[in-house]
Amino acid sequence: MSEATDRPVDGDPWADACAEDLAAEKARRRAEYGPPPGSAAEELRKLVDAVADKVSSLQSPLFGIATQGAVQQAIRQAKSAVEPVIERNPQVFDHLAAAGNELLAAYRSAVEGQESRWTRGAADPAKPAGKTTEKAADDPSDPRDEGPGEGPSGTERIDLD
Numbered sequence: 001m002s003e004a005t006d007r008p009v010d011g012d013p014w015a016d017a018c019a020e021d022l023a024a025e026k027a028r029r030r031a032e033y034g035p036p037p038g039s040a041a042e043e044l045r046k047l048v049d050a051v052a053d054k055v056s057s058l059q060s061p062l063f064g065i066a067t068q069g070a071v072q073q074a075i076r077q078a079k080s081a082v083e084p085v086i087e088r089n090p091q092v093f094d095h096l097a098a099a100g101n102e103l104l105a106a107y108r109s110a111v112e113g114q115e116s117r118w119t120r121g122a123a124d125p126a127k128p129a130g131k132t133t134e135k136a137a138d139d140p141s142d143p144r145d146e147g148p149g150e151g152p153s154g155t156e157r158i159d160l161d
Contacts, residue, residue, distance in 0.1 A: 040093035041086045048082050 030036070037043060052075045086093070 039090055040097040041090035044082070044093055045086055048079060052079060 038046075055071060055075060
């Protein structure tokens with residue numbers, strides 16, 4: 001018997017090594033990029049606090065004492081309205097953030113598709129923008145009306161978009 005088989009194994013060494021590597025990578029990323037963002041609810045709470053601090057720190061001679069008091073009261077009311085919603089439904093904000101990301105991705109896809117059609121249309125100067133290849137029934141100048149051998153020879157590009 002060898003010493004390695006005489007000792008009981010205290011767990012999975014591979015899992016332990018992976019956990020150590022993951023912890024080291026997380027520490028490296030935290031040092032390089034700072035702490036990771038929190039949930040959407042935590043970020044909303046931070047935003048409300050930052051806006052409240054910024055608005056309350058604005059001191060202007062244009063604002064009177066009464067105006068500053070009214071602003072402070074409005075800030076307190078907004079925070080008291082937002083805090084319970086954040087506390088009761090933090091997952092709602094995560095879903096809203098995910099839905100916003102999906103909408104943004106759909107918008108980007110639509111814009112990229114339209115831009116590719118525009119740039120493809122601009123690269124073909126023989127084809128006017130917006131003209132389709134559908135045959136008009138009463139257009140006598142359409143070369144497709146001519147019989148074989150009467151019109152221009154060659155191929156015709158049909159845009160299926």
